[in-house]
Amino acid sequence: MKHSWAGIIWMDLLSLKSLQQGTVHESEHDYHIEASSNGSDQSCPDCGSTHAVGFGRKRQLFMDSPVRGKRVGIWVDRKRLRCKQCGKTFMEPLPEMDDRRQATRRLVQDVERESLRRTFASIADDVGFDEKSIRNIFRDYVNRLGREVRFETPR
Numbered sequence: 001m002k003h004s005w006a007g008i009i010w011m012d013l014l015s016l017k018s019l020q021q022g023t024v025h026e027s028e029h030d031y032h033i034e035a036s037s038n039g040s041d042q043s044c045p046d047c048g049s050t051h052a053v054g055f056g057r058k059r060q061l062f063m064d065s066p067v068r069g070k071r072v073g074i075w076v077d078r079k080r081l082r083c084k085q086c087g088k089t090f091m092e093p094l095p096e097m098d099d100r101r102q103a104t105r106r107l108v109q110d111v112e113r114e115s116l117r118r119t120f121a122s123i124a125d126d127v128g129f130d131e132k133s134i135r136n137i138f139r140d141y142v143n144r145l146g147r148e149v150r151f152e153t154p155r
């Protein structure tokens, strides 16, 4: 384990199975974490084939749940893959990430819970989203709850 005293610290903030944590940068309000995937899943979302070859890389930012009052941003060095079966290209699957929200699934779940009892602005400030993203998560959550309630209503 490496140590550095130039604003870089080491600790296990992620505990995400699909990612390997690199350096953690800490500032007054934020943690920035470098990460790469462990490469365990290369299955094509289109045809399901597991035979894919590397087709470049891309750095992507995902927000994660705040830690000790600081926002957490994870920079993932993510592989682009090309399916040998069907020829489609795709980003390697990261099951713990919500690609649409550019956030971890656990953060989206936290925001869903919080959005029922706090203002969108205060949540947005805490997690590093804009207010519109919080409103979208809230709206989808309430719609989903509505469907579940209707589904469970006896006829």
Ligand SMILES: [Zn+2]
Pocket: 044, 045, 046, 047, 048, 049, 083, 084, 085, 086, 087, 088
């Ligand atoms: Zn395929």
